[in-house]
Amino acid sequence: MTAVPVTPLRPAAPPLSVAATLRDLTARLAHSRHYDIGFPGAVDLVFPELAELMTGHLLNNVGDAWGDPGHGVNHTKDLEREVVTTIGGLLRAPRDCWGYVTGGASEGTEHALDEAWQRYPDIVVYTSAAAHYSVAKAARKLKLQLVIVRTDVTGRMDVADLAGELARRRERPAMIVATAGTTMTEAIDDVAAIREVCDDLAIIRRRIHVDAALSGVPLALLPEGQRPAFDFAAGATSMVVSGHKFLSTLMPCGVLVYAQSPYRNADTRVSYTGSADTTITGSRSGHTPLILWTVLNRVGFDGLRERAEASRRLADYTHKHLCELGWDAHRNPHAFTVTLPSPPSGRLGRWVLADDGRLSHVICMPGVTVGQIDEFLNTLGHGPGRRRLLRSRAADATAVLSSAV
Known part of the structure; x- marks a missing residue:
């Protein structure tokens, strides 16, 4: 029998080396932060009051946010539910909306595509040329047909081009992924017009998901007369916003909201976790809902x-x-x-x-x-x-x- 070589364990670094590495990293990040004005991550909010909870506790929000596990208390699902309903309220979702805190907006969009595919296996995905690259990636992973719609000069989805593409496939269910805050120009797709096109073409089997990663919360805070038609009241069936962009959570996360739970009649409970399997990942951070809840309640x-x-x-x-x-x-x-x-x-x-x-x-x-x-x-x-x-x-x-x- 040939002996398998064993890789020796790496010795622990001397304490001074660890401290120096962390000190150098802190200095490098502080220096680069001043010059980074091209990417949408807010860093103006900090959370000293959460220091003990962030460093001294494992918080695992495993599975569905709307069911606490049958064992242990090392989670923040009660706060997560408050975050979902608060963000849902801002986005004018129904009172009985459903969702969870994701690892980012891309996960929320993938969840929406997966839910749409499970309901309508022959669904076609439509999104604009200015949409986030994660839409195409999620469609590829789920092996869904993807149609790219033109944009106007501002970066908004060309609704007339969308209408033409939908008309060519009227017999197929449609998943339209709109964007509220496109990557390069922060354009806002007209969700009300998208809904009207679907109504005119009698496309009843449909989903309208809105990737509102950057702009969802800021737009929702505008006065009623200035607010674009981008949210649930305009026709969205699901939406996602980022936490690490406008809300300054300092770690990637997102909030996914559905107008209604797509799992009301599904039996998806996992016995050993005591929670329903309704999320993309199993274990989920319990710290990001904690930070989001703190932002929403402390800043208001x-x-x-x-x-x-x-x-x-x-x-x-x-x-x-x-x-x-x-x-x-x-x-x-x-x-x-x-x-x-x-x-x-x-x-x-x-x-x-x-x-x-x-x-x-x-x-x-x-x-x-x-x-x-x-x-x-x-x-x-x-x-x-x-x-x-x-x-x-x-x-x-x-x-x-x-x-x-």
Whole structure:
């Protein structure tokens, strides 16, 4: 018998080495955070009151959020249910909505596609060319036919093109994945118009899922007259928002909400966990519902609304001054995101922007400051359409700061 070589165990690192590594990581993250204005992760909220719960307890929300396990108390499912119903209420879901806290918005979209496929095995998935890449990935994993719909110049789904694609397959059930806050331009698909197209074509076997990862909560906090038709009242059957984007949970998570539970009549209980198997993963973090619950209750809707408005003011400021510098910048209504033609990499210095090869964007998330934007604009300099010196922005900066939270 040939002896199998045994890999020796790695010796424990000396305590000083561990401390130095963590210290260097902290310094690196603090330095890079200043220059990262291209990706939508808010980091302005911190949670010192959760220190003991975050570091001293295993919290496992295994299985369905709406049934506590028959053993143990190391979970936060009661808080998770409050998070789902609170977010559901913001999105104008029915009172008896269902959902759970996911590992991110992509998991929520995959769950929605999987639920739709289980109900309608011959379903076709429709989404826009500007949708998140996870939609195509989930369709591929589930082996579902995927149809890509054109977008307009702002990045919104072209509802006329969707109507044409749906009409070609009227005999098939449809799963339309709309987006509230597309990746590059933060465009908002018109869910009410999507519902009307389905009604006009008599497509009754349908699902309308809305990926509202970034924009769902900020849009829901707008005054009624300004709020786009993107939510359950507009026709959505399921929606997902991210926690680590606008809500600043500091670790990836999402909140998936269905208008009604798709499992009311299903017997999916797993005997040894004491919980129904209704989620993509088995074990789920009990810490992320805890953080989400803390944000919603400590900051409150008024505080969240103030954060959103401060971000919009800063986005307006950024858009205005990019245009003054000669950049062909654009910003959709209510967006934190400002797009511009992709600058040459040598013009950016240390600044991190998202770039799809044609456009780049700045996202004025809560926590980004006027000072950061001014520093970025000074680094970027004039645009290709206008060669002149960067003029003073002191008056505008003062106005933004005076109205900030």
